[in-house]
Amino acid sequence: MNSFLSNFPLTRPRRLRKAEWIRKLVQENKVSLDDLILPIFLTYDTKSSLVNEMPNIYRYSVNDAVDIANKAYEVGIKAIALFPEVPHEKKDALGTEALNEENIICRTVREIKKNVNGIGVICDVALDPYTLSGHDGILSDNNIIDNDKTVDVLCKQALINANAGCDIIAPSDMMDGRVIKIREKLDNAKYIDTLIMSYAAKYASSFYDPFRKAISAASNLGTYKKKSYQMDYSNSNEALKEVALDIKEGTDIILIKPGLPFLDILSNVKTTFKIPTFSFQVSGEYAMIIMGINNGIFNKQEIIMETLSCFKRAGADAILTYFALDAAEIIKNG
Numbered sequence: 247m248n249s250f251l252s253n254f255p256l257t258r259p260r261r262l263r264k265a266e267w268i269r270k271l272v273q274e275n276k277v278s279l280d281d282l283i284l285p286i287f288l289t290y291d292t293k294s295s296l297v298n299e300m301p302n303i304y305r306y307s308v309n310d311a312v313d314i315a316n317k318a319y320e321v322g323i324k325a326i327a328l329f330p331e332v333p334h335e336k337k338d339a340l341g342t343e344a345l346n347e348e349n350i351i352c353r354t355v356r357e358i359k360k361n362v363n364g365i366g367v368i369c370d371v372a373l374d375p376y377t378l379s380g381h382d383g384i385l386s387d388n389n390i391i392d393n394d395k396t397v398d399v400l401c402k403q404a405l406i407n408a409n410a411g412c413d414i415i416a417p418s419d420m421m422d423g424r425v426i427k428i429r430e431k432l433d434n435a436k437y438i439d440t441l442i443m444s445y446a447a448k449y450a451s452s453f454y455d456p457f458r459k460a461i462s463a464a465s466n467l468g469t470y471k472k473k474s475y476q477m478d479y480s481n482s483n484e485a486l487k488e489v490a491l492d493i494k495e496g497t498d499i500i501l502i503k504p505g506l507p508f509l510d511i512l513s514n515v516k517t518t519f520k521i522p523t524f525s526f527q528v529s530g531e532y533a534m535i536i537m538g539i540n541n542g543i544f545n546k547q548e549i550i551m552e553t554l555s556c557f558k559r560a561g562a563d564a565i566l567t568y569f570a571l572d573a574a575e576i577i578k579n580g
């Protein structure tokens with residue numbers, strides 16, 4: 247590598263950057279419509295409502311969600327991921343509403359599948375929207391999340407989502423051993439082609455705070471929050487272990503999360519395992535960027551395309567981003 251440096255003035259890297267046409271010709275990575283997944287919040291209300299912490303983002307009623315799914319499909323987005331805000335009176339200690347075939351997720355999946363042909367539908371598997379604690383799992387008497395009891399419920403949740411027509415089951419709960427149990431449950435019910443995208447390396451992160459507020463699951467987590475199951479952001483090797491386990495358990499796709507501050511993890515995982523690897527530009531990343539845009543600090547198109555390109559450079563095959571519709575428009579307009 248150092249031999250490049252000694253060649254000056256023969257070697258002038260700036261030649262390759264001198265104009266747009268040559269920059270484009272030597273571009274190594276590019277974000278395309280084939281890379282985009284749109285996360286969508288859902289509400290039980292018949293009217294959609296704005297999420298305070300995430301300007302321009304709504305919790306959609308079933309009908310509006312179908313319209314947005316249709317719009318996403320028409321602009322070329324390949325999949326949507328659904329996240330429900332559950333009313334307080336439907337929450338309990340066990341997250342029972344997660345297993346209700348008439349819950350907002352199942353109803354929306356059925357409607358989208360009936361009305362929008364050709365877009366992939368992803369359902370989160372985790373109990374946080376449905377438990378009073380806001381935790382992804384069930385608390386035992388001594389106040390810890392009971393791994394195995396939770397996994398039993400997650401399997402049932404995965405099955406009812408598959409029954410509703412979900413294409414990709416996305417366990418975001420970080421319980422141990424859930425991927426293999428979900429795979430077995432799906433296969434036993436003959437859903438052999440339903441995909442699993444496991445949130446394999448998911449870090450305990452402040453960047454999820456706006457999401458937790460958006461789905462009203464933020465206030466009862468306790469001081470240790472989700473640290474007994476989500477990973478320590480100081481760790482890197484541990485991500486490889488988590489990913490290796492999920493691959494062994496049969497996941498089809500790996501998800502790394504959060505996004506931008508964890509691109510080193512994404513890159514490391516993609517280089518090591520070489521399997522489909524997605525990442526999530528999460529709610530806190532969206533909030534920071536959109537607030538910068540709205541305050542005139544960033545140019546909207548430039549900041550969106552730069553951040554998404556960085557995901558691609560780091561090795562992401564696809565990206566969940568609340569900017570998916572904006573990005574699709576920017577890409578279409580060239």
Ligand code: PBG
Nearest residue numbers: 372374382418453454457528529
């Ligand atoms: C819930 C879940 C979270 C996100 C996706 N699924 C939050 C959490 O784990 O607390 C975060 C998404 C975002 O911040 O945009 N299991």
